[in-house]
Amino acid sequence: MEPVIEVKNLCFSYDGEAEALTDVSVRIYEGEKIAVLGENGAGKSTFFLNLNGVRQPESGEILLRGEPIGKKNRKKLLRNVGIVFQDADSQIVASTVKAEVAFGPLNMGLSREETEKRTYAALRQMDLEAYETRPPHALSGGEKKRVGIADILAMEVPVIIFDEPTAALDAVSADMLEQILQQLGEEGKTIVLSTHDVDFAYRFAERILVFSGGKIIGDGTPEQIFSDERLLAAARLRKPMLLTVYELLRQRGMAKERERLPKTVPELAGLLL
Amino acid sequence: MQREHRHVSIDSYAYLSGMRDWNSSYKVLFSAAALIAVLAADRPAVSLGTVFYMLLLTVGKGGVRLRDYIRLLGIPATFILLGGLAVALEFSGEVPGGTLATLRLGGVFVCVTERGLSLAVTLGLKALGAVSAVFMMTLSTPMGELLAVLRRLRIPALMIELMHLIYRYIFLLFDISARQREAAYARLGYRDFKTSLRTFGSTLANLLLLSMKRSELYYDALEARGYDGGCRFWEERKRLTVGQLWYGALYVTMAALLMGGL
Numbered sequence: 001m002e003p004v005i006e007v008k009n010l011c012f013s014y015d016g017e018a019e020a021l022t023d024v025s026v027r028i029y030e031g032e033k034i035a036v037l038g039e040n041g042a043g044k045s046t047f048f049l050n051l052n053g054v055r056q057p058e059s060g061e062i063l064l065r066g067e068p069i070g071k072k073n074r075k076k077l078l079r080n081v082g083i084v085f086q087d088a089d090s091q092i093v094a095s096t097v098k099a100e101v102a103f104g105p106l107n108m109g110l111s112r113e114e115t116e117k118r119t120y121a122a123l124r125q126m127d128l129e130a131y132e133t134r135p136p137h138a139l140s141g142g143e144k145k146r147v148g149i150a151d152i153l154a155m156e157v158p159v160i161i162f163d164e165p166t167a168a169l170d171a172v173s174a175d176m177l178e179q180i181l182q183q184l185g186e187e188g189k190t191i192v193l194s195t196h197d198v199d200f201a202y203r204f205a206e207r208i209l210v211f212s213g214g215k216i217i218g219d220g221t222p223e224q225i226f227s228d229e230r231l232l233a234a235a236r237l238r239k240p241m242l243l244t245v246y247e248l249l250r251q252r253g254m255a256k257e258r259e260r261l262p263k264t265v266p267e268l269a270g271l272l273l
Numbered sequence: 274m275q276r277e278h279r280h281v282s283i284d285s286y287a288y289l290s291g292m293r294d295w296n297s298s299y300k301v302l303f304s305a306a307a308l309i310a311v312l313a314a315d316r317p318a319v320s321l322g323t324v325f326y327m328l329l330l331t332v333g334k335g336g337v338r339l340r341d342y343i344r345l346l347g348i349p350a351t352f353i354l355l356g357g358l359a360v361a362l363e364f365s366g367e368v369p370g371g372t373l374a375t376l377r378l379g380g381v382f383v384c385v386t387e388r389g390l391s392l393a394v395t396l397g398l399k400a401l402g403a404v405s406a407v408f409m410m411t412l413s414t415p416m417g418e419l420l421a422v423l424r425r426l427r428i429p430a431l432m433i434e435l436m437h438l439i440y441r442y443i444f445l446l447f448d449i450s451a452r453q454r455e456a457a458y459a460r461l462g463y464r465d466f467k468t469s470l471r472t473f474g475s476t477l478a479n480l481l482l483l484s485m486k487r488s489e490l491y492y493d494a495l496e497a498r499g500y501d502g503g504c505r506f507w508e509e510r511k512r513l514t515v516g517q518l519w520y521g522a523l524y525v526t527m528a529a530l531l532m533g534g535l
Contacts, residue, residue, distance in 0.1 A: 054496045075499070083497045089445055090490035094506055095417030095437065102507035107499030115507070135288060135415070137444035151498065 002066055003027035004159060004190055005051060005081070010060035012050055020046040021214045024060070028192065030158070033185045035201035035222075036194040038211030039236045044194040045086075047211065048161045051192070053077030079108060082152035086163040088144035089136075097139070097147055098123070098132040104155040115154075122154035126180070142173035149180065160184065162193035166200060178204065202226060202240035203263055210235045223261045242268060284416055291336040292413035296513040301422045303521050304410035310528045311402035317395050318531040320402035326524055327405035334520070335413050345412075349404045353397050361385055361393035416440045421508040434504045438491075445487070450480055 010024040021043050028034065036044050049055040050062065053074040062069045062077065069077050082104075085091040094100035101122050105115040123129050126146040136144065145165070152160055165181070166174040181204060185191055195201050201208060201222065208225040210218030218231045225231065226239050239247075246262055249255035255271045262268040287293065292300070311323050332339050363384045368375055371387040410419075417437070424433050453476045457463065462472035495504070 049493060049497075052497050054493050075501075078497065078499055085490070085494050085497075087490065089448075090487060091494040093438065093441060093491070093495060093504070095415060095420075095440060096507075098509075099417055099507040103505070104498040106505035106507060107501070119507070133288065133293075135284065135444075136441070137448070138285070138288075155498070 001029060003063075004030045004065060006061075006063040006066075007051070008061040008063070010047075010050060010057045010062065012046060012055060012057050014046075019214055021050065021057075024214075024216055026209060026216060026219065028159070028190060030190055031185075031188050032190050032192075033181075033204060033206045034190075034192045034209060035205035035207075036192065036209045036211060037196075037198065037201055037225075037235065037237055038194075042211040042235075043214040044211050045163055046214075048083055048163055048192070048194070051077075051159075051161060052081045052083045054083075079155075080157055081159040081161060082155050082157040083161040083163065084145075084148045084152050084165060086165075086167055088141070088148040091148050091151065092136045092144065095135055096132070097128060097134050097136065097150075100136060100147055101128075101150045101154045104151055108155060118154040118156060122150040125153055126150040142169055142176075145169060145173070145177065146180075149177075153184075159190040159192065162191065164194050164196070166195060166197055174200075198226070198238060199240045199242065202242065210237070212236075222263075227261075246271070286335075286337050286341070286412045287415045289336065290413040291334055292330075293415070294511055295413065295517050296511045297414055297418040297422050297509075298425065299513050299517055299521070300410050300414050301419070303524070304406050306521075307406035307409070307524060307528075308403050310532075311399055311406065314528070314532050315395070315399070316532060317398045319528055320395075320398035322527050322531045323402035323524075324398070324405045326527060327402075327409045330520060331405075331409050331412050335409075337412055342408075342412075346401075346404065346408065350401060353400045353404075356400070357393040357397040360396055361389045363389055417506065418509065421506075424508075430503060437504065437506060442484075446480060446484060449483055450476065453479060 005028040007024055007026045007028075010021055011019055012021040013019045024043075024047060036047070038044055046055065050057055053062075053069065053076075056071060056074065064077055064080055067073070067076070092100050094103050098119060102115050102119045105118050110118070120129070123132055126149055128143070128146055128150055131139065131143065131147075136147065139147065149162075149165075162181070165177055169177060178200065181191060181193070193204075205222055208218070208220060208222050209216055210225060210231060212235045217234060218225050218228065220228075222240075226243055231237075232239065242263070242265065243261060246255060246268055249268075249272070250257055254273055255268070256273060258271060262271055307323055307327070311320050314320075328342065331337050332342050363369065363386055365382050365384060366380065368382050368384060369386055372384045373387055373390060374385045376383040414422075417440075420433050420436055420440075423436075424430070457472045457476060461468070463469045
């Protein structure tokens with residue numbers, strides 16, 4: 001199976017000296033739900049900007065469906081990989097919600113009709129139809145985040161990157177966002193997201209990449225990653241609460257031992273003796 | 274209408290206006306025509322007629338509350354009044370002919386002459402009429418639509434893009450500045466005049482640094498969505514209806530009648 005994006009030995013630095021990314025190699029397959037974990041400054045955001053084509057690697061290669069991406073064809077990457085920025089205020093450029101969501105499709109050179117069709121579809125999907133004429137500064141943080149996602153949905157890119165999507169969101173907005181991400185995953189979108197919320201990453205992701213000091217130091221299923229105590233310590237990560245509780249219950253003989261670890265509270269309840 | 278909108282800023286009137294669905298180019302043309310009529314006619318009747326017509330249109334059709342409209346118009350009106358006073362008053366060593374009122378201050382007479390008063394009223398009404406015409410446009414047309422009209426008028430794209438980004442940035446910076454002020458206030462940053470000045474300076478410097486940092490993020494976000502040196506913004510196309518034309522025709526008729534001395 002050909003990966004939708006392949007990163008080979010990627011190195012990148014902002015000032016030409018200290019490397020923000022060192023020898024990063026990874027294959028991302030169609031429809032995967034990947035969580036990228038790591039402490040602040042580990043290189044996650046820089047990795048995303050390289051994946052999207054905003055930054056160009058100093059050395060190494062990025063391949064889109066097997067085609068190497070260089071300066072001349074980096075627009076292909078922009079048209080296939082969308083990025084939802086952590087701070088929606090840094091992303092939103094237009095003076096109304098509708099104009100904001102239409103910005104990407106217009107830049108892609110789409111017709112007015114197609115742009116409007118996609119814009120309304122994205123607004124509907126994000127439950128933002130009633131906000132179409134509002135100026136961005138009149139929206140709440142959660143609403144702005146939804147506009148940021150609608151921006152990328154309207155571009156209809158197969159790969160969507162979310163840079164800390166749940167950061168600064170209240171609990172209800174975070175739950176809503178998780179549902180949206182699940183829905184996008186079910187629609188076949190490839191989702192790559194960074195988060196500090198290990199509980200969310202454990203629940204949501206099928207695969208986890210762990211960054212530390214600009215390098216990938218772990219790549220595996222959530223069960224593999226969160227069972228590796230040394231890796232967790234190296235990346236300054238903690239175990240998801242659900243796993244900690246399960247391990248405690250198992251040690252005290254109150255839960256069944258299973259090879260497949262529980263991912264949700266009902267699954268954990270099903271393992272209680 | 275959504276009167277309970279949370280944000281209170283000058284452009285919120287435009288977003289909530291009952292005239293928002295009017296054709297933007299027509300509104301700009303209407304406003305410009307009224308402005309020219311007021312300046313060219315040079316008659317207080319036309320100026321006064323324009324002030325009332327624009328008030329009726331903006332409040333009656335646009336739905337801006339009369340209290341809000343008067344409050345907004347009050348700011349330029351204050352400057353116009355002060356300017357009018359400077360024109361109306363004459364300082365002289367002796368009382369000139371045609372004086373309506375005089376005040377003696379030592380050896381100097383402060384007089385209001387018939388000619389000076391007439392000029393002040395004409396000028397003041399002219400300025401107020403012009404401001405009302407512009408208010409009709411700005412209180413009913415969101416910035417994005419105004420910029421679209423400017424683009425159609427062949428204003429250079431770079432200027433339009435800059436205006437777009439500056440407009441967006443103003444609200445972001447206001448927001449950051451308000452939060453900084455609150456944070457400083459909570460730590461007694463405004464406890465006396467001297468401290469207030471120091472805090473004000475620090476917050477301004479910090480605002481500059483934050484803006485520079487944010488501009489880098491902004492550029493990345495623009496590039497990530499295909500920005501290649503030219504921003505393409507969605508422009509709404511609003512129909513010009515007979516109803517809208519009637520309001521223009523009514524104004525032209527009124528101005529013509531007033532110009533001809535009724």
